[in-house]
Amino acid sequence: MTSAEHTRRLGRRLLLALAALALLVALWPNARSLYDLTGEEQWRGQAAGVIHWLNTAVRPQPTLEPGEVAGSPLAYPAVSPFGVNTFLHQEAEPEKRARTLDLLAAAGFRFIREEFPWEDIEIHGKGDFVDRRNDPAGVDAWAKYDQIVGLAAERNIAVIARLSNPPAWTRAAGDEIGTNAPPDDFNDFGDFAATVAERYRGRIRYYQLWNEPNGNEEWGRQDVNPEAFAELLCLAHDRIKAVDPSAVVLAGALTPTVANDGRNMNDLIFLERMLAAGAGECFDVFSAQGYGLWSGPTDQRLRPTVINYAHNLFLRDILVRHGYAAKPIWISEMGWNTAPEDIAPTYGRVTEAQQARYTVGAYRRAQDEWPWIGVNNYWFFRRPSDSEVSQAWYYFRMLEPDFTPLPVYDAVAGYVAGGPSGSPMPGWQVEWMRWRPVFFLFGAGVLFYALLRALAPRE
Template sequence: MDADNRSVRRWGGRLLIALASVALTVALWPNATSLADLTGEEALRGQIAGIAHWINTAVRPQPDLQPEAVAGSPDAFPAVSAFGVNTFVQVEAEEAKRARSLDLVRAAGLRFIRQEFTWEDIEIHSKGDFIDRRNDPAGVDAWLKYDHIVDLAAERDLAIIARLSNPPAWSRAAGDELGTNAPPDDFNDFGDFAAAVAERYRGRIHYYQVWNEPNGNDEWGLQDVDPEAFTRLLCIAYERIKAADPQAVVLAGALTPTVANDGRHMNDLIFLQRMYDAGAGACFDVFSAQGYGLWSGPSDQRLRPTVINYPHNLFLRDLMVRNGDAGKAMWISEMGWNVAPENVRPDFGRVTEAQQARYAVGAYRRAQEEWPWVGVNSYWFLKRPADWEINEAWYYFRMLEPDFTPLPVYDAVAAYATAEPALSPMPAWKYTWMRSRPWLFLFGAAVLFFSLLRALAPSNAR
């Protein structure tokens, strides 16, 4: 009998060790076909370091994404196309150049433009004054330029995401002392402006984004950022836009992906949770994220809240789920990689033009295949009218030169977007598998560790 019991225990122990080995293997099996796919790194040194980084993050608690919650949700506002691009056609002085810009957008298969409707460029001199007298004492209608942009977009079947931001100096008692992006003293002034835009373009513009990066980069002015104050501004704008056009879709301003907490910047995850705590969930239809890859490519599988890479939006999605917004979509407001030359400080990473082109296509594809909660993905950016910012890193995200010469990234995106690419959506079981990694690893590692200790123990101690 004792021999039989020992045999059962021995075989039971072997089975447990086998199960633990399988669990550990499943936990650490990468969802990638190469080291480049796993780490987003192309150099071998970066790939080797990336493996360690990935293992470290893969066995930590994973974001709760609930990808199935968006499908069929009445709150999701699905996009008609994944392909968008940021444009600055409001600063093109010549109407023909505005038209040419949007011709190239359409030719590339891009269906959305995220276009600034700049408050300080529309209601310029005082409240309720929409006459521009900056260059002509007699004044011209400040709306005309934006009417032209709306007309051009409609002629090309392009949907506009109107970004509402940049308050005029008159909206603050201190003028521009706290910076040109500082919020107005009275948030109702911004609400009135948002309502004026929505009323004027009712039925022609369907998407409005309230502000941009209120958690840093001086886009809340030269002062400490304030998630509760931004939430009040967002809720006022949401109410006024919906009153003017009940069919309008309101996007919350995209948060800058940052780990800083120094007053003028706030970690985007902390900022978003404080927004929710202040009631922001009732004040937007679609959330917004930024999709910058910085130093690694779009396939990067590493997930860590303190590291900014292309899949950083998964942590924002996790917060949406935790706060009851699993049924809402997220749109990526700005996506891209930077090709700053050697004489320009690489504030946003540095890649080659060939990498920039491949990464942009990869970013569109990954969002389409793996992130069903992401709707429009807007490349940052089409072009600038001139090379004013040639010494600044952000200038080198562009798709076109100021003279409309296409760069490799434009050609690559155009080839992809116009080809109606065949997609392979990630199956549901993979999301479950990735969320289970930490538990599988914990079980496997614990069993093997204690089995090793038992094997090393003296025989008379067993």
């Protein structure tokens, strides 16, 4: 064998070794267990999950650009990641509102996402803030909201005021196209948003404009319209900022869906069209939903057509690619459902023990791996009554209507009290996962070529 042939053979072996190493690096899981990788606890689910993960890990990954990588800090950092959705405006007794907030504060929650339904405040007509639905003499429609804001402030809990649900008088068709349909004149919503912001200036800083405009009839019983929503969002954003420049405006969270049937639009497509219509300059914080459905919070599978807890990474990718890496995402609703066996598992089904573990895991993962996530609002704390006990969505609750805590409440309270137990993901791991597909293509390509060359007939 000549020296040149020896060098070529050595080079081929080195190339094959590098290809095998690249393939190993590409397929090495960033997990200590199959549960950490797939979010599945049963072996069948884990086996299928590994196959799904292998398929997604070697595809192009979302561009995430954590703050330190993007070169600029995230705007509007949250003082705490711990938030929860409340229904205090539906609670008839002021004492129960106070008790609810006491339990929230005791658990360590620093944010509540509380709806300020337009239809419950400016009820009967433009500029009319007197509620005459049950009392002809009328009562101040602001009174209970003033109390909620005051009670929250006394407990050092910040309010994220969700503004949505237009009254029937804002539409010529009334409620025929749905109670959530937008007003005929978007300026009416802008006027309402400005009125709320002016009234609560210095007491409420965070306003979320609308909720799930891409489906679930939250745009009414009509086709959704990302361009129209962008117009509505920008108008209300500008009106709020005009009366309170320190206000933080959150874009309404998009429902994670793969549907594209007119009344529902895939959230990724909806966001692309929103941004193309100019919505990117009309919010300080973007919002996402964080439902786990059928897998736990550790699920690392990433496909745009699969809805799991990590789905927000695709929203982050779109924001980064459009130049909004400095804008954080706050999760509006996060949770797992414990619907009993006699109720259809519309939102997945877990045990109460799993719900408790998964919720703590969701807070931990967001804190450790996703630095662009700010407040993470659990869905939900408590309902005023058990009248919805036959409906699947009722089983996200942390407390029973009689204030009996469920395991998820105690688990979150314990986690908050103990402080984060993990550590943030180092930047090299983020880069490694981004380069996985490149390593895979190189390793698989070289090894496949070597196999074909070995199988080729020799002359």
